[in-house]
Amino acid sequence: VIETRDLTKTYTMGDIVVKALRGTSLKIYENEFVAIMGPSGSGKSTIMNILGCLDVATSGDYFLDGIDVKKNTANQLADLRNQKIGFVFQAYNLLPRTPAIENVELPMLYNPNINAKERRERALEALRSVGLLERAASMPNQLSGGQQQRVAIARAIVNDPVLILADEPTGNLDTRTSFEVMEIFQKMNALGKTIALVTHEPDIAEFTKRNVHFRDGSIFKDEMVANP
Amino acid sequence: VIETRDLTKTYTMGDIVVKALRGTSLKIYENEFVAIMGPSGSGKSTIMNILGCLDVATSGDYFLDGIDVKKNTANQLADLRNQKIGFVFQAYNLLPRTPAIENVELPMLYNPNINAKERRERALEALRSVGLLERAASMPNQLSGGQQQRVAIARAIVNDPVLILADEPTGNLDTRTSFEVMEIFQKMNALGKTIALVTHEPDIAEFTKRNVHFRDGSIFKDEMVANP
Numbered sequence: 001v002i003e004t005r006d007l008t009k010t011y012t013m014g015d016i017v018v019k020a021l022r023g024t025s026l027k028i029y030e031n032e033f034v035a036i037m038g039p040s041g042s043g044k045s046t047i048m049n050i051l052g053c054l055d056v057a058t059s060g061d062y063f064l065d066g067i068d069v070k071k072n073t074a075n076q077l078a079d080l081r082n083q084k085i086g087f088v089f090q091a092y093n094l095l096p097r098t099p100a101i102e103n104v105e106l107p108m109l110y111n112p113n114i115n116a117k118e119r120r121e122r123a124l125e126a127l128r129s130v131g132l133l134e135r136a137a138s139m140p141n142q143l144s145g146g147q148q149q150r151v152a153i154a155r156a157i158v159n160d161p162v163l164i165l166a167d168e169p170t171g172n173l174d175t176r177t178s179f180e181v182m183e184i185f186q187k188m189n190a191l192g193k194t195i196a197l198v199t200h201e202p203d204i205a206e207f208t209k210r211n212v213h214f215r216d217g218s219i220f221k222d223e224m225v226a227n228p
Numbered sequence: 229v230i231e232t233r234d235l236t237k238t239y240t241m242g243d244i245v246v247k248a249l250r251g252t253s254l255k256i257y258e259n260e261f262v263a264i265m266g267p268s269g270s271g272k273s274t275i276m277n278i279l280g281c282l283d284v285a286t287s288g289d290y291f292l293d294g295i296d297v298k299k300n301t302a303n304q305l306a307d308l309r310n311q312k313i314g315f316v317f318q319a320y321n322l323l324p325r326t327p328a329i330e331n332v333e334l335p336m337l338y339n340p341n342i343n344a345k346e347r348r349e350r351a352l353e354a355l356r357s358v359g360l361l362e363r364a365a366s367m368p369n370q371l372s373g374g375q376q377q378r379v380a381i382a383r384a385i386v387n388d389p390v391l392i393l394a395d396e397p398t399g400n401l402d403t404r405t406s407f408e409v410m411e412i413f414q415k416m417n418a419l420g421k422t423i424a425l426v427t428h429e430p431d432i433a434e435f436t437k438r439n440v441h442f443r444d445g446s447i448f449k450d451e452m453v454a455n456p
């Protein structure tokens with residue numbers, strides 16, 4: 001479902017050059033459940049943004065379901081993203097002046113097959129699954145850090161996407177809430193979804209089936225999990 | 229150094245009432261090293277913001293070094309904060325259009341005893357201690373999540389405050405970088421500083437000397453750490 005070949009991403013700021021990705025070749029097959037790990041600054045968010053069609057590589061190829069992503073227009077990529085991908089951002093990126101329920105409904109606005117009533121029902125169900133049904137009317141700045149993170153998770157799953165990309169989805173959650181979120185992801189994986197999530201916590205990586213370790217812009221270890 | 233009596237914090241949004249704190253009495257003595265833990269939404273950031281004089285309680289008392297905080301004007305509280313407290317925010321709150329080095333220098337601008345040259349040296353040293361010296365000129369949006377978090381940590385320690393309040397300072401850091409940050413806090417505690425930090429990770433709480441557990445707006449357990 002995901003195939004990258006020699007992806008590089010380089011940032012140049014004056015005379016500082018940062019090689020965020022140094023030639024990353026990664027294959028993720030349908031229905032896999034992958035944890036992406038590695039030190040701070042090792043390229044995890046960078047590759048997630050490229051996989052989610054939110055950013056473009058400096059060089060190399062990215063094929064999503066066989067489609068060569070760089071051959072697509074910005075509009076085609078936006079459609080691809082909306083139809084196929086649910087994304088949880090490391091900084092959540094909720095719309096600040098919009099209540100939780102509307103933030104969660106957002107991905108469904110592009111879907112001509114869902115009417116307003118069903119949109120509302122699905123958004124409420126997604127909020128219920130992350131334990132925030134009673135806060136549906138709250139603004140992001142009225143929610144705790146972990147509550148905002150859970151709204152972002154609800155938003156990523158509500159459109160029933162085939163691919164979920166989650167960047168540190170439990171970074172601000174206590175152990176029990178993290179485990180509840182990982183159970184949601186495990187259920188979705190059992191239903192056939194492909195999931196790649198970034199985590200720096202080995203306990204969370206244990207819930208997945210494969211761990212890919214980054215170091216300084218490259219993949220240095222790629223191993224199956226013994227007992228997910 | 230910190231004494232709260234029956235602090236409450238209540239938010240009312242239409243007909244939803246959220247009791248973020250339900251009568252919290254907490255004492256933190258000089259040179260203590262406390263971890264504040266608890267589920268998402270249990271009141272940890274709320275009490276940290278009140279302790280940091282960034283927010284006021286709905287009722288109850290807060291004495292900082294014997295000073296009754298609610299008897300102070302906003303300006304007096306701002307001075308108190310700048311002189312005594314270093315604060316790491318859960319969402320970092322860096323100035324977006326300001327390079328890392330200037331973000332770190334910010335708390336020292338209020339200090340008449342430090343000139344521009346010393347300010348720059350201390351900011352560079354703080355960035356070096358969190359492994360980000362070479363990124364001093366970068367803007368926050370050019371830094372990874374964990375790098376932004378480390379800039380926020382550097383900013384909190386640079387003014388050599390007597391009290392450090394850190395809200396999830398390792399939430400976006402890998403294990404090794406988290407341990408480096410906890411070693412910085414341990415060194416500062418050994419030099420006499422008082423430190424209270426929020427964490428949801430038991431491994432991180434192990435570095436401290438006392439764990440205070442919140443649940444639903446109240447302290448439900450308060451225990452010393454066996455072997456910090």
Ligand SMILES: Nc1ncnc2c1ncn2[C@@H]1O[C@H](COP(=O)(O)OP(=O)(O)OP(=O)(O)O)[C@@H](O)[C@H]1O
Binds near residue numbers: 144146174266268269
């Ligand atoms: N400005 C606000 N308006 C309304 N409710 C608020 C506001 N700020 C916080 N709350 C609510 O108060 C409760 C406690 O919030 P707080 O941020 O202290 O939790 P927390 O323990 O830090 O959680 P987390 O671990 O998720 O960061 C939550 O239910 C939250 O939604």
Ligand SMILES: Nc1ncnc2c1ncn2[C@@H]1O[C@H](COP(=O)(O)OP(=O)(O)OP(=O)(O)O)[C@@H](O)[C@H]1O
Binds near residue numbers: 040042369373
């Ligand atoms: N817009 C940008 N401009 C310049 N450098 C950038 C930019 N975005 C990312 N970088 C740099 O690229 C490198 C990789 O960043 P990335 O965000 O992928 O790291 P990460 O593995 O997600 O880290 P973390 O665990 O801290 O979130 C870092 O050194 C970062 O500073």
Ligand SMILES: [Mg+2]
Binds near residue numbers: 046
């Ligand atoms: Mg990242």
Ligand SMILES: [Mg+2]
Binds near residue numbers: 144273318
């Ligand atoms: Mg919080």
